[in-house]
C-alpha cells in the first residue's frame with residue numbers, strides 16, 4: 294500500500310528546458326524520504342508531480358503501480374499534498390480549514406470535529422482554532438496547513454518545505470509528527486533545504502543541476 298514510484302521521468306514547464314531529467318525512485322510505506330536541493334533545484338516540481346499536479350514529459354509517476362492521471366486521481370488514491378505556500382483559505386479560521394478538508398474527503402461532521410481538535414492540538418494550535426488564517430503568524434499558518442494535511446490520514450503524505458518558518462521546537466514537533474505518519478504506515482516525502490531536517494529522515498534524494506542522486510551510502 295502507498296508505494297510511490299517515479300521511473301525515468303523528465304519534468305518541465307511549457308517548452309522550457311527540463312527542470313529534472315531521468316528521475317527514478319521508489320518511496321515505500323513506513324519511510325520518510327527527504328527531497329533536498331537548493332532553491333530552484335526542483336523540489337516543488339517533483340512533489341507536485343507526485344501529487345498529480347504536473348505530468349512527466351516522459352516516464353511515469355505511479356502509486357501502487359497505477360500511473361497518476363491528474364490531481365483528482367491522486368486524491369482518490371489518498372495522496373495528500375501539504376503545499377509550500379500552505380494553500381489555506383484566508384477567510385476561514387484554522388479549525389474551519391481543517392474541518393472543511395476532512396468533510397471534503399468523506400469525513401462526517403463528527404469526524405471533522407474530532408480530527409480538527411486532535412490535529413490542531415498536535416500542532417500546538419488549540420488556542421488559535423477560531424482565529425482567521427490572516428490573523429496567524431507565518432509559522433502558525435504553516436502549522437495550520439500541517440494540521441489540515443495530517444488530519445486527512447493520507448496513504449502518501451507529501452510535505453513541501455513545511456518547517457521553513459518554524460522555530461527549533463516546532464520544527465522538531467513536525468519532524469516527530471512526520472515520523473509518526475510513517476509509523477502508522479504512510480509513505481512520507483518531505484522536501485526541505487534544511488540539512489538537519491533531512492538528516493532526521495530515513496533516506497535522502499538530492500536534486501542538483503537537473504538530476505536526482507542519493508548522497509548517503
Ligand SMILES: Nc1ncnc2c1ncn2[C@@H]1O[C@H](COP(=O)(O)OP(=O)(O)OP(=O)(O)O)[C@@H](O)[C@H]1O
Nearest residue numbers: 306312330331332333334335336337338339377486
Ligand atoms: N509554473 C512554472 N512555470 C515555469 N517554470 C517554473 C514553474 N514552477 C517552477 N518553475 C521553475 O522550475 C525550477 C524549479 O522550481 P521549484 O519550485 O521546483 O524549485 P524548489 O527546489 O522547490 O525551490 P524552492 O526551494 O525555492 O522552493 C525553477 O527554475 C523555477 O523557476
